[in-house]
Amino acid sequence: MGHTAAALAFDVERVRADFPILSRQILCKRLVYLDNAASAQKPQAVLDAVRHFYAEESSNVHRGVHYLSTVATKAYEGARDRIREWIGARDRGEVVFTRGTTESINLVAQSFLRPRVREGDEVLTTHMEHHSNIVPWQILAEQTGCRLVVAPIDDRGELQRDEFERRITARTRLVSVVHVSNALGTVNPVREICAAARARGIPVLIDGAQAMPHQRVDVGALGCDFYAFSGHKLYGPTGIGVLYGRRELLDAMPPWQGGGDMISNVTFEKTTWNELPYKFEAGTPHVAGAIGLGAAVDYLRALDLGAAAEHEADVLAYATARLAEVKGLRLIGTAREKIGVVSFVLEGVHPHDIGTILDQEGIAIRVGHHCAQPVMQRFKVPATARASFAFYNTREEVDALVHGLARVRELFPQ
């Protein structure tokens, strides 16, 4: 397998130098970080932006007339503007800061859908979802009597499109689907899913947590109504995320938390809500997090994301090929369109033991059910080992992984 021209044009060593943690050692070994789907590392620019805020601009936003508050507000709202532009939202009111994907989905469940569903209504999702796109709907089902309907996936880990469309019924009130599966790496045909739902007047929420780190997503071109993602998987800080929502829908939704900053006028008799997006941002927001996320988006904008994606696809293809040579290894998730993830099980060795042994080699992977237990049940495994990639990973790191698996075999001979 040869390196493609674009992959060669992408200077991965220069990019790696932007991420300070990648040069640290773990147990006297160079860190091989292959757990990007759990949380990606942060470039120096993000660390600098967060530090600069706390060192030079720290204060509350939207409140003070003093200098620092003005500067902080400008930085916070500036981050929103740059994120709006990056995801192709029409106006800044459509970009709501949340704690992350999970909170974004819960917001849609409670504020958008709860007032709109009755007993017997349906939320359509897939068998490859993260718990964050299952449990909020189960809570809603408890509250309202609505039902969660699940479209099946095939043995490759691909959504069964005909089965999915068959499940769109007159009772479907929302379609909520993951863009890229965190456990399998499957890329869903979200544009077609949005079109199919929209043709029947059904709103669509896309869980974009695993898609955003690998490509530029244009919410307008996708045709979705809501798009949720997390900052920390997008090379930004933890504790910050985004809910994109179409203005018409957000406008019609009640706030979901009450408090400061989300109101326009409060008396004990009646309170009126603030305008978008502040209606959904009760309390002091994670200002530093938003600024850090804005810096992450700036970093991605400056990167040649097309070349980065090609490099990453090359590393994924290389990993898939190398792992296929490992005796007794079975890949879980072999969709034709995949991004960033190789999940696998090794005959005779529990993933937890694989994780501990690789850790001693300085290799960080995720083992377990990846907050996607229904996926594990579908493939009849209790857990998998998962290596997940970012554009800063290399073929050499894949070699280290394969070498580490040989150490696993030394301890657990077949």
Next chain:
Amino acid sequence: MSDLRELYQQLILDHNRSPKNFRTLEEPTGHADGHNPLCGDRVTVYVRLEGDLVADVSFLGEGCAISKASASLMTQALKGKTLAQAQDLLAKFVAMVTTDAPPDEALGKLAVFKGVCEFPMRVKCATLAWHTLEAALKP
């Protein structure tokens, strides 16, 4: 590799490969299910008490080498012990894998799990069967 050999001692690897008392019990006086949601390990522990004695104890389930071997060696250690002795072993085992103190002599072969205390993320694997036993012994 030395730390790993501390953790994955031969006795542990042997019990992982061929666990003892890996079966159900007929007419158990108690049984309980244990689950480690973090990694998906599941274990069911069965006990048959005769008066104050642990007459038989067994387990079923799936999990990593540490959790399986721990369950297997636990069943061997408990057979024929009194309830009070079983509770005492449980406390001593948990103390061994969660503190730096040397293993208590009463633990015998179970001392092979001492290496677990160097791997905090694996403590739950080693103690899963023991905590499940505790539930199974409850009247």
